[in-house]
Amino acid sequence: MGFWGRKFVLCWVLVCASLCAMVASADALRLSDARIRLPLPGQTTAVVYMQLHNQAAQALTIRGVEVEGAGASELHQHVHRDGMMRMRRLEQISVASGQQLAFESGSYHIMAFRMEVSTRLATQDDHSYTVTLILDSGQRVSTEAKVMTL
Numbered sequence: 394m395g396f397w398g399r400k401f402v403l404c405w406v407l408v409c410a411s412l413c414a415m416v417a418s419a420d421a422l423r424l425s426d427a428r429i430r431l432p433l434p435g436q437t438t439a440v441v442y443m444q445l446h447n448q449a450a451q452a453l454t455i456r457g458v459e460v461e462g463a464g465a466s467e468l469h470q471h472v473h474r475d476g477m478m479r480m481r482r483l484e485q486i487s488v489a490s491g492q493q494l495a496f497e498s499g500s501y502h503i504m505a506f507r508m509e510v511s512t513r514l515a516t517q518d519d520h521s522y523t524v525t526l527i528l529d530s531g532q533r534v535s536t537e538a539k540v541m542t543l
């Protein structure tokens with residue numbers, strides 16, 4: 394194989410390696426049991442809960458979130474301070490390799506602001522809202538959040 398032939402092969406190996414890495418880590422963050430609590434009448438803020446499992450060999454960092462129908466969405470955490478439960482916005486959440494993380498009431502959660510809830514969709518039991526986590530690599534991992542009933 395000549396010089397250019399070798400260069401060509403090397404090039405393909407690099408392309409393949411980067412594509413494979415993308416596919417692998419997109420698959421590696423498993424999202425399950427996603428639920429959304431829609432705003433109460435007269436309010437516009439929704440909350441999303443889910444289970445995360447990092448099945449990648451390396452830690453993953455979540456840098457952002459998008460919720461279908463929301464004007465803005467944030468990663469949040471509840472913290473105890475001065476004997477009060479407060480919540481704060483998180484710029485990012487790191488999930489170690491193999492770690493499972495519960496987004497649930499009183500812990501990590503996703504807040505969706507300025508939610509546009511269609512009355513027609515909200516009354517459909519089977520309607521779900523797409524929730525997308527954005528990793529620091531720019532990769533996006535989506536799941537469908539089922540509507541929680543009170």
Ligand SMILES: [Cu+2]
Nearest residue numbers: 469470480504
């Ligand atoms: Cu919050």
